[in-house]
Amino acid sequence: MRAEERWFKQAQRDFHNARKNLEIGLYDVCLFLCQQSVEKALKALYVKVRKKPPPRVHSLEKLIREMNLGEKFRELTVDLEDYYLTMRYPDVSERMSFELCDREDAVQGLKRSKAILSLIKSKLGVETKQREKG
Numbered sequence: 001m002r003a004e005e006r007w008f009k010q011a012q013r014d015f016h017n018a019r020k021n022l023e024i025g026l027y028d029v030c031l032f033l034c035q036q037s038v039e040k041a042l043k044a045l046y047v048k049v050r051k052k053p054p055p056r057v058h059s060l061e062k063l064i065r066e067m068n069l070g071e072k073f074r075e076l077t078v079d080l081e082d083y084y085l086t087m088r089y090p091d092v093s094e095r096m097s098f099e100l101c102d103r104e105d106a107v108q109g110l111k112r113s114k115a116i117l118s119l120i121k122s123k124l125g126v127e128t129k130q131r132e133k134g
Contacts, residue, residue, distance in 0.1 A: 004124055007044035011037045015113055027106040028087045028098040034109040035084040038077060041120040048124055058084060076112045
């Protein structure tokens with residue numbers, strides 16, 4: 001399996017797990033995994049385009065900028081970028097991270113992640129198994 005396929009396969013797995021966390025009401029975990037799925041999908045694309053390992057960063061904006069992916073990608077990822085920091089670090093806000101999001105946030109995160117994964121999948125041109133729910 002090529003490196004970009006490995007990255008994308010893990011992105012799909014994170015997306016799948018994000019959906020599962022939505023189902024059980026763990027919206028913060030859902031959003032964190034949405035961000036992780038997009039990050040890994042972007043890194044899959046980075047590997048394919050740049051022919052080298054991706055940078056060890058978590059910034060979706062930086063990955064998008066380095067690959068000149070444009071405004072559509074930025075618009076889809078802006079909230080996910082924020083959720084990554086908020087959900088990962090409990091000292092970002094006075095409230096606990098899991099109190100800062102609700103079902104609607106998680107549903108929107110899944111929709112945005114799914115859209116990004118679809119865009120990247122088409123750019124990768126790899127055959128992948130992806131469940132189309134979500």
